[in-house]
Amino acid sequence: MKKVIVAFDGKHFSDGAFKFLSYLNEKQQILATGVFLPIVDYAELLYSLGGLSGPIYYRDIEGGDTAIMQKNIDRFKALCEHNGIEYRVHPDIERNVISEIKLESRYADLLVISSELFYKNLGKGTQDDYIEDVLHNAECPVILIPEHYHFPENVILAYDGSPSSVYAIKQFAYLLPEFTDLKTLLVFAGAETDNIPGMDYIEELTARHFNDLDIHKLGIISNKYFNTWLRDHEKSILVTGAYGRSALSEILKKSFITEAIHDNKLPIFIAHK
Secondary structure (H helix, E strand, O other), rough: EEEEEEEEOOOOHHHHHHHHHHHHHHHHHEEEEEEEEEEEEEEOOOOEOOOOOOOOEEEOOOHHHHHHHHHHHHHHHHHHHHHOOOEEHHHHOOOOOOHHHHHHHHHOEEEEEEEEOOHHHOOOOHHHHHHHHHHHHHOEEEEEOOOOOOOOOOEEEOOOOOHHHHHHHHHHHOHHHOOOOOOOEEEEEEEOOOOOOHHHHHHHHHHOOOEEEEEEEEEOOOOOHHHHHHHHHOOOEEEOOOOOOHHHHHHHHHHHHHHHHOEEEOOOOEEEO
């Protein structure tokens, strides 16, 4: 049994994230922990503190907020009971959002959040900042889920030879073995003259875990074309490490993740050490 956290911000309940939980529970029973984060706003510091300035997160207490959160908690409980999912609820968070995500993820196998609704009310730019901070601070792998998507029929393993990309592939195979029978494409992106790094090693590893594996080299080196390529693979789940240094890692930095979230309606599994 796995412990899977699903994080909702106070205003939004993600049907897409819950459907993914239900899918996982059908394959292998999970403990689903609903983490209901405070309704927050975002502010820039108006002055430097200790020579540093940047965003801060704070509670935004408005009339009706408590009722909205309680309604979402009640809905989560009812859906878990209806679908036979063992669950826990962690409401009324006192810490700031990122600190809470860090703490909760330390004691979980997997974190699921909506790539579309998570703090959507704060605007696209701020929402992207929140998601980036979650990816940086989470202490377990994260799955970003769109609200409308095809349940994966294929797996795309983004590989660049870096420890981060290999780590993500292993974590995905260990945590979600129910996906390892799907058609799987290990993708290396780089210049036409580039060799796939560690080819023998990565083939030996991935072929042991994924039962229908192909290895594919893409002769592209920009996130624009990689995202275009992804649009032809919408019934997939993308597996990627985060913030490496090689050619594909340049593609898979914040700009890529942001574009993949906005342009492609597919789940994204992200893991980093």
